[in-house]
Amino acid sequence: MLVDLIQNTLDGLTIGAAYALLALGFTLIFGVLRRINLSYGPAIMLGCYAATWFHVQFQAGLLALAAITLAATVLAGAYVERLCFAPHRDRSAIAAMVASFAIWMQLEELATLVLPNHLYAFPALYEGGPLGFGPFTLRADALVMLAVTAVACIALQRLLYRSRFGLAVRAVIDQPVAARLVGINLPWVFVRVFALASAIGAMAGYLIVASAEQVTPMLGMWSTLKGMLAMMLGGLGSLPGAIVGGLALGLIEAHSQWFFGPQVRDLTAYFLLFLLLALRPSGLWTTTRSVS
Amino acid sequence: MSALLEVKDVVTAYGKIEALKGVSLEVQQGSITCLLGPNGAGKTTLLMTTAGVLKPKAGSIRFGGNEIAGAAPRAIVARGIALVPENRLVFPNMTVVENLNAGGYPRNDKAEIAADVDRMMTRFPVLKERAMQDAGTLSGGEQQMLSVARALMSRPKLLLMDEPSLGLAPLIVEEIFRIIRELHKDGATIFLVEQNAHMALTVANHFYLIEQGKVTFSGDPGSLAEDEVIRRAYLGSARA
Numbered sequence: 352m353l354v355d356l357i358q359n360t361l362d363g364l365t366i367g368a369a370y371a372l373l374a375l376g377f378t379l380i381f382g383v384l385r386r387i388n389l390s391y392g393p394a395i396m397l398g399c400y401a402a403t404w405f406h407v408q409f410q411a412g413l414l415a416l417a418a419i420t421l422a423a424t425v426l427a428g429a430y431v432e433r434l435c436f437a438p439h440r441d442r443s444a445i446a447a448m449v450a451s452f453a454i455w456m457q458l459e460e461l462a463t464l465v466l467p468n469h470l471y472a473f474p475a476l477y478e479g480g481p482l483g484f485g486p487f488t489l490r491a492d493a494l495v496m497l498a499v500t501a502v503a504c505i506a507l508q509r510l511l512y513r514s515r516f517g518l519a520v521r522a523v524i525d526q527p528v529a530a531r532l533v534g535i536n537l538p539w540v541f542v543r544v545f546a547l548a549s550a551i552g553a554m555a556g557y558l559i560v561a562s563a564e565q566v567t568p569m570l571g572m573w574s575t576l577k578g579m580l581a582m583m584l585g586g587l588g589s590l591p592g593a594i595v596g597g598l599a600l601g602l603i604e605a606h607s608q609w610f611f612g613p614q615v616r617d618l619t620a621y622f623l624l625f626l627l628l629a630l631r632p633s634g635l636w637t638t639t640r641s642v643s
Numbered sequence: 644m645s646a647l648l649e650v651k652d653v654v655t656a657y658g659k660i661e662a663l664k665g666v667s668l669e670v671q672q673g674s675i676t677c678l679l680g681p682n683g684a685g686k687t688t689l690l691m692t693t694a695g696v697l698k699p700k701a702g703s704i705r706f707g708g709n710e711i712a713g714a715a716p717r718a719i720v721a722r723g724i725a726l727v728p729e730n731r732l733v734f735p736n737m738t739v740v741e742n743l744n745a746g747g748y749p750r751n752d753k754a755e756i757a758a759d760v761d762r763m764m765t766r767f768p769v770l771k772e773r774a775m776q777d778a779g780t781l782s783g784g785e786q787q788m789l790s791v792a793r794a795l796m797s798r799p800k801l802l803l804m805d806e807p808s809l810g811l812a813p814l815i816v817e818e819i820f821r822i823i824r825e826l827h828k829d830g831a832t833i834f835l836v837e838q839n840a841h842m843a844l845t846v847a848n849h850f851y852l853i854e855q856g857k858v859t860f861s862g863d864p865g866s867l868a869e870d871e872v873i874r875r876a877y878l879g880s881a882r883a
Contacts, residue, residue, distance in 0.1 A: 522734050522745045529732040531696055533793065534720035534749035
């Protein structure tokens with residue numbers, strides 16, 4: 352029983368690490384723009400599809416596939432920013448959200464036009480079996496997932512708290528009018544934050560498809576959904592909250608699956624989420640102050 | 644004295660509603676110039692237009708002889724105009740030092756920025772005590788000092804101040820006006836928007852009255868009886 356609980360916790364943290372990365376990207380975009388980008392996941396999906404195409408055509412290696420995923424996702428993210436968010440900057444938040452939904456459909460069709468099958472195989476990071484640690488097992492790609500997430504979080508923290516770009520990003524998140532007044536170029540920050548968020552999302556996407564060893568067009572919706580849920584669970588717009596929310600979502604899913612079975616895993620997990628948000632509407636991690 | 648800032652026939656609109664209906668005024672080099680008027684007269688709109696946050700529909704704004712109307716805020720800060728905005732607008736989740744560093748954002752002389760941060764700490768000792776605290780935890784008066792210090796970090800030639808006494812206790816208001824006098828003594832040119840006409844007239848070299856988007860009076864303190872200024876600054880002459 353205890354062994355199972357710990358094993359589930361490990362599995363939950365692993366998938367939670369991927370959710371945390373997805374939520375970090377989502378939160379960065381929400382933080383600076385105060386806009387929900389529904390095309391966040393589909394851009395990641397397109398990145399993974401680009402890599403899949405190279406895999407199918409040229410049997411490209413693992414590192415090359417990771418680089419292609421990253422580059423294509425960043426390009427798709429920049430495309431979404433230019434098309435959906437730049438034109439609606441001072442206007443309706445709804446218009447930007449609806450536009451990002453339209454682009455979602457466009458990105459999905461583009462992916463299925465080039466690779467029409469429902470499912471494509473994606474090369475695994477590691478071919479061997481799971482590694483044993485006493486009574487526990489952990490897959491090698493799970494270790495990679497945890498390590499990449501930890502490194503990404505530390506790097507992001509450094510970037511945001513120790514660089515001029517980070518100062519600008521945090522100023523825009525905190526108080527956009529004052530950010531303009533002190534001379535920060537907001538459009539410049541927006542484009543770079545979109546690229547950064549896409550790169551973080553691409554890392555998550557690549558690790559997820561590599562550990563699932565397959566990719567489907569559903570990855571887009573899945574990434575947007577998990578990223579958004581983890582962000583809301585942690586506390587809207589808070590970066591530490593995104594990490595806490597992602598890990599919590601992973602843990603809730605893993606434990607619900609073990610206690611109530613895989614058929615009702617999502618039903619249980621999302622009911623618990625609903626309950627949690629009803630009790631703590633501002634999320635698990637709430638230190639953000641606002642001064643009006 | 645020569646005019647550092649010349650505003651001419653400026654019209655700024657929110658959609659179809661014109662908040663400024665052709666405003667003209669001047670701020671002389673080295674002066675404290677005040678703009679007084681009732682709520683909704685267009686005071687904040689004029690400052691936001693001067694700082695580049697709002698784009699004027701018509702008119703000209705010249706700073707040191709150069710046209711700046713419609714330029715981006717970052718270009719205007721770089722030229723030497725800094726705004727202390729209404730309600731202070733500090734960065735609440737950033738420390739006091741980070742707020743000051745953000746104020747120096749347009750500059751790239753790292754050592755000089757650090758020296759200026761130290762200077763601000765000396766000028767505003769309360770900021771030194773709170774250096775590593777998040778700005779959101781500061782009191783209203785402390786946030787106002789921080790907002791002024793942040794604006795000074797860009798080394799402006801002209802400081803625009805929007806209602807610095809708003810919502811502050813009388814003692815803190817005294818303190819803010821003491822700082823305004825001090826900055827002026829050190830050579831700063833200040834364009835001050837205030838609801839508190841009495842306090843404003845104690846520091847002003849020159850003042851303007853704005854009512855319903857138009858300048859309706861211009862003069863030196865004493866050129867109009869103070870109770871008349873105050874009455875019009877709060878109520879507007881239309882309702883008198």
